[in-house]
Amino acid sequence: MAILDFLFQPKNELEEGGRSALPAQADESEPEKVCPNCHKSIPLSRIWAEQNLCSCGYHFRMNARQRLAITADAGTFAPLFDEVSSSDPLSFPGYRKKLETTQVSSRENEAVICGTARIEGEECCLFIMEPYFMMGSMGSAVGERITRLFEYATERRLPVVGFTVSGGARMQEGLVSLMQMAKTSAAVRRHSDAGLFYLTVLTDPTTGGVTASFAMEGDIILAEPGAVVGFAGARVIEQTTRKALPKGFQTAEFLLDHGFIDAIAPRRTQKKLISQLLSMHREARDNG
Amino acid sequence: MADTAYEKVKAARAAKRPTASDYIRGMLTDFVELHGDRRFADDKAIVAGLARLGGRSITVIGIEKGHSAKERVAHAFGAPNPEGYRKALRLMKQAEKFRRPVLCLVDTSGAFCGIGAEERGQGQAIAECLNELSALKTPVISVIIGEGGSGGALALSLADEVWMLENSIYSVISPEGCASILWKDASKAETAAQYLRLTAQDALELGIIDRIIPEDGLGDDIFFTRLRAVLSGRFQALCAASAEELLERRYARFRSIGAENAQ
Numbered sequence: 001m002a003i004l005d006f007l008f009q010p011k012n013e014l015e016e017g018g019r020s021a022l023p024a025q026a027d028e029s030e031p032e033k034v035c036p037n038c039h040k041s042i043p044l045s046r047i048w049a050e051q052n053l054c055s056c057g058y059h060f061r062m063n064a065r066q067r068l069a070i071t072a073d074a075g076t077f078a079p080l081f082d083e084v085s086s087s088d089p090l091s092f093p094g095y096r097k098k099l100e101t102t103q104v105s106s107r108e109n110e111a112v113i114c115g116t117a118r119i120e121g122e123e124c125c126l127f128i129m130e131p132y133f134m135m136g137s138m139g140s141a142v143g144e145r146i147t148r149l150f151e152y153a154t155e156r157r158l159p160v161v162g163f164t165v166s167g168g169a170r171m172q173e174g175l176v177s178l179m180q181m182a183k184t185s186a187a188v189r190r191h192s193d194a195g196l197f198y199l200t201v202l203t204d205p206t207t208g209g210v211t212a213s214f215a216m217e218g219d220i221i222l223a224e225p226g227a228v229v230g231f232a233g234a235r236v237i238e239q240t241t242r243k244a245l246p247k248g249f250q251t252a253e254f255l256l257d258h259g260f261i262d263a264i265a266p267r268r269t270q271k272k273l274i275s276q277l278l279s280m281h282r283e284a285r286d287n288g
Numbered sequence: 289m290a291d292t293a294y295e296k297v298k299a300a301r302a303a304k305r306p307t308a309s310d311y312i313r314g315m316l317t318d319f320v321e322l323h324g325d326r327r328f329a330d331d332k333a334i335v336a337g338l339a340r341l342g343g344r345s346i347t348v349i350g351i352e353k354g355h356s357a358k359e360r361v362a363h364a365f366g367a368p369n370p371e372g373y374r375k376a377l378r379l380m381k382q383a384e385k386f387r388r389p390v391l392c393l394v395d396t397s398g399a400f401c402g403i404g405a406e407e408r409g410q411g412q413a414i415a416e417c418l419n420e421l422s423a424l425k426t427p428v429i430s431v432i433i434g435e436g437g438s439g440g441a442l443a444l445s446l447a448d449e450v451w452m453l454e455n456s457i458y459s460v461i462s463p464e465g466c467a468s469i470l471w472k473d474a475s476k477a478e479t480a481a482q483y484l485r486l487t488a489q490d491a492l493e494l495g496i497i498d499r500i501i502p503e504d505g506l507g508d509d510i511f512f513t514r515l516r517a518v519l520s521g522r523f524q525a526l527c528a529a530s531a532e533e534l535l536e537r538r539y540a541r542f543r544s545i546g547a548e549n550a551q
């Protein structure tokens with residue numbers, strides 16, 4: 001229980017408050033973003049200050065550090081496995097360069113961050129995928145970090161909370177990336193067989209190999225409103241079948257209707273719901 | 289004989305290449321086909337049931353492409369829907385109950401891509417296969433006999449041993465798909481096929497598979513007799529292990545892939 005108390009130290013100011021901590025002052029030069037739902041222009045700083053939500057309720061995408069800041073209790077996140085990095089197992093042309101430029105632009109070294117944290121006081125292992133790192137694609141580093149996190153959680157009898165966002169397997173790592181679906185699934189299964197709780201929150205977009213592995217293996221599966229969740233890409237399906245896609249196809253609401261997720265979790269009330277679910281599984285863990 | 293990666297892609301997809309049903313007929317006896325997922329439908333892209341391999345009863349699960357145009361349509365070109373994976377799942381659990389070894393014959397360009405497949409949870413169905421196979425207390429051998437296309441092939445390939453035919457392929461994405469992402473040009477599939485390292489020889493080098501099956505006399509009696517003998521030998525060895533040992537080794541087998549690049 002006490003392991004977290006001495007471990008936390010913010011790595012940088014992003015982790016401390018996240019970009020959402022920026023003041024909401026709009027000057028004339030400030031860039032704005034148009035909400036795809038209500039078509040209003042909103043200054044970026046205001047979006048950040050409002051958990052990346054539009055006043056109409058639209059959920060903008062957010063990076064992993066912002067999400068960490070609104071999810072974990074301040075100062076409780078202790079990162080794990082940051083040292084696990086991407087390799088280039090196929091010597092795929094251009095891949096190393098792409099990794100380097102992505103690392104600079106995203107300020108992350110891979111497409112997932114892992115660690116331990118408290119969520120409204122509830123202790124857990126936490127992973128958050130990064131949409132701005134090669135669209136959260138899963139290569140060997142992502143697979144290895146998530147596998148280690150589940151092994152760590154199984155050893156210490158901790159629940160796992162995971163936020164997914166992914167375009168799927170990382171093509172540039174070929175079969176090695178495909179095998180991460182098998183590896184992570186096996187680690188999730190061991191955690192589950194130990195009677196431990198795993199909660200996933202699917203965020204926009206969660207597709208391909210991540211959907212077909214650990215994203216869909218949670219004991220309880222939540223999704224953010226409007227998040228696109230599916231296996232095959234909608235455009236590919238449209239091209240292959242030459243049929244018009246049904247309204248709302250592959251959205252969180254569509255999955256709820258078809259019985260594949262437990263509930264929609266709007267961002268504003270997410271933290272409370274997650275902590276409540278964690279607390280309702282505390283007994284199972286203590287009895288193990 | 290296929291030499292370049294793309295020649296192997298073409299060989300793996302050739303219509304005359306033996307399909308799962310040919311292996312079942314040529315290599316196994318007393319086949320009883322079992323249908324349906326008990327949830328929604330019977331997916332013809334997966335042909336599965338009980339059979340004997342030599343003296344041993346096994347569960348066989350094959351992805352079937354068919355040969356003629358008519359057969360290919362009937363089997364949905366070997367692209368399973370969620371109900372296909374759920375049929376496989378049902379028969380795997382049944383095999384576990386009776387401690388019967390499982391043989392998977394994998395030959396698909398990928399899981400079915402369609403509206404219904406998404407409505408019925410293609411991703412969830414594949415994830416459940418992976419999750420269950422990782423803990424299935426009976427030996428599993430998967431043989432990629434033609435195309436091993438992405439997650440739709442992996443769903444039946446989380447096994448104690450994974451083998452590939454000499455001219456089969458196994459890949460995270462089709463070379464055409466890779467080429468259109470990289471160069472917006474599917475006709476550069478030949479180059480993409482090289483980059484992806486999708487041949488049996490590549491997969492063996494990368495530590496993804498355990499054995500390559502030579503294709504001498506592919507599809508004839510001697511070919512099937514030889515393959516049956518190799519399978520019998522390996523199933524015998526795997527059946528001698530306790531369920532615990534088996535699962536420990538299966539976990540370690542996949543655990544090590546892509547784990548070397550960290551401190």
Ligand SMILES: [Zn+2]
Nearest residue numbers: 035038054056
């Ligand atoms: Zn709006």
